[in-house]
Amino acid sequence: MNYTFHQLKVFMAVVEKKSITKASIELNMTQPAVSIQLKNLQDQFDIPLTEVIGRQLYVTEFGHELYHIAEKILQEVAAINYKTQSFKGMLSGRLKISVASTGKYVMPYYLKDFLKVNQGIDLLMDVTNKTKVVESLANNEVDFALVSVLPEKLDIEQEILLPNKLVLTASKNYEFDKNGLLNKAVFDELPLIYREEGSGTRTVMQEYFQQAHIVPKVRFELTSSEAVKQAVMAGLGFSIQSILSLKNELKEGEIQIIRVEGLPLIENWRLIWLKQKKLSIVAREFLKYIQLHKDNIFSENFAWTAHF
Known part of the structure; x- marks a missing residue:
């Protein structure tokens, strides 16, 4: 052999x-x-x-x-x-994180400097929808999960990282009163693009519509935040999306935000872990790093979101 x-x-x-x-x-x-x-x-x-x-x-x-x-x-x-690395005084081991799909615009910034300093750490980061993220956490397959909607049935600890602001988006060619605040009745006419079942963004959207007694016109569903963004830019419909995923498109004027009553919706991105889990040395050190540096990371990388 x-x-x-x-x-x-x-x-x-x-x-x-x-x-x-x-x-x-x-x-x-x-x-x-x-x-x-x-x-x-x-x-x-x-x-x-x-x-x-x-x-x-x-x-x-x-x-x-x-x-x-x-x-x-x-x-x-x-x-x-x-x-071998630990005997050399290096922090080493494996860090496993499951990330809700839009969280791919968030998590790298909270990992960058930690991994730069601790080069003996192997990162396994799975980016998927909220349902699968929660499953991997429940099955104790990961150290942490990054979510914007908390799971209901798991006994967890959490560290809030930053706000997740959800806004109504349209292509650059859609014409509307940019100085006014539109009534929620606008959703009676707009063809909406939804994320798939199991998406945290979809869950928040549905809760908003239910509370507002709105029956939205759902044009179609897509399975990733990138696909939704591209469809909106192409003028195929409108969607409620995380502002964090739109930085470049807003800068280039490819997408515009429509101001509507009750929006933006604001959740929080949270790093969560099972309350009874015994965190590894690597996981404990990462959590300490997050708690110490999360405010600076937000200021350096996400302060721009406050302008929308």
């Missing part, structure tokens, strides 16, 4: 993504390079690890067994590296 750690890592990515194409993106490799590494690993075994039926890749039972073994092997190798 001459398989390598790199081959195991590539194989794990293929299993997790169920796709060579998606694994290549995850690993920043070309598709042929991933295929070669997968073949080289497969050549070590007489039993198939994967199979392709139609155009879909499936992992065999043996492949799943190897995945779990490989996971343990790579965790032990990582532990050796972390232990």
Whole structure:
């Protein structure tokens, strides 16, 4: 047997993504390079690890067994590296964070300097919708989650980072009275673009409409904040979006904000963790860093949001 750690890592990515194409993106490799590494690993075994039926890749039972073994092997190798670094006096280990999709415009700024100082830390950050973020936290798969809507059934601790201001957006070509405040009745006519079920932004939008006794005209749903933003810019409809995701588009005049009664909606971005979880040394140090520096991070990177 001459398989390598790199081959195991590539194989794990293929299993997790169920796709060579998606694994290549995850690993920043070309598709042929991933295929070669997968073949080289497969050549070590007489039993198939994967199979392709139609155009879909499936992992065999043996492949799943190897995945779990490989996971343990790579965790032990990582532990050796972390232990070596700790003996050198370096903070080392793995930090796992699950981030609600619009939080991708937030979390990097709270990680940047911490990771710069502590280069022995490996970051695993999953960006997904609110439902999956809460699931990963509930299953104790991550150290922290970044959300704007608190989960109802989990016993958690939280650290508020910054306001999440949600505004009604339109393409640059939409004409309206920019000096006035529109009545909520405007939603009777505007075709709205919604995020998918499970999105925190969608939850807040629906609560707003319910409280205002509005039945909005939903034109269609999209599965990412970027897709919604592009659709609004293209003039396909209107949407309530986080101001944090719009910095460049507002600066370039590609999107405009419509002032409406009851808007903006303001939630908070919160770093949350399970109350009973025993945080690792890395997680505890990150939390201390956040508590000490969060105000400065906001002032340096997000103070511009106060102007809208």
